[in-house]
Amino acid sequence: MARAGRKNDWGFPRWGGYGADRAAQQVRMCDRHGCDQPGDCPAPKSPNSPERWYFCQQHAGEYNRGWDYFQGLDEEERATREHNERRDAGGFSGGTFYGWGAPGDGTRSRDEMRALELLELDSDADFEAIKKSWRRLAKENHPDVKPGDAAAAQKFQAIQAAYDVLKSAEERRMWKG
Numbered sequence: 236m237a238r239a240g241r242k243n244d245w246g247f248p249r250w251g252g253y254g255a256d257r258a259a260q261q262v263r264m265c266d267r268h269g270c271d272q273p274g275d276c277p278a279p280k281s282p283n284s285p286e287r288w289y290f291c292q293q294h295a296g297e298y299n300r301g302w303d304y305f306q307g308l309d310e311e312e313r314a315t316r317e318h319n320e321r322r323d324a325g326g327f328s329g330g331t332f333y334g335w336g337a338p339g340d341g342t343r344s345r346d347e348m349r350a351l352e353l354l355e356l357d358s359d360a361d362f363e364a365i366k367k368s369w370r371r372l373a374k375e376n377h378p379d380v381k382p383g384d385a386a387a388a389q390k391f392q393a394i395q396a397a398y399d400v401l402k403s404a405e406e407r408r409m410w411k412g
Contacts, residue, residue: 265291347404350397362405369398 265274266288274289278298290298305313343351343358351358354368372394374380381387 353397
């Protein structure tokens with residue numbers, strides 16, 4: 236059985252260049268004027284545009300600080316888009332179980348803070364105070380107590396939702412700790 240071909244770099248020492256068959260790799264430089272760092276962070280040139288700037292990490296941070304995702308939208312379009320983004324990103328909320336993405340010291344999320352405001356409580360309220368406030372407000376605004384009052388019914392639903400948020404947060408803390 237004969238060989239198909241013979242390389243010219245056989246024997247010792249191997250005089251052929253290692254990796255000589257590979258071409259030089261192209262490195263894209265940062266698009267910021269005067270920067271000589273590699274541009275490995277893509278950033279859109281305008282909203283909904285496929286064209287990209289390529290910045291180094293330092294200049295990408297500068298670019299992102301001034302970025303407004305909702306630029307050019309009126310208030311209604313902004314609210315609709317924000318609602319759709321939050322709905323579509325709901326799968327990532329599972330990470331809050333591990334304490335990721337919580338503001339400040341991580342004890343209360345933004346939703347928990349809104350729920351505490353609805354229940355007329357301070358941010359450091361314990362779960363017993365939450366229960367008492369929920370019962371008091373639920374009794375005041377229950378549809379059986381105020382039949383036909385649409386505002387009271389809506390307030391009751393908001394109170395229920397707030398309590399559910401705080402109850403699930405308390406359960407997560409119990410499981411976690």
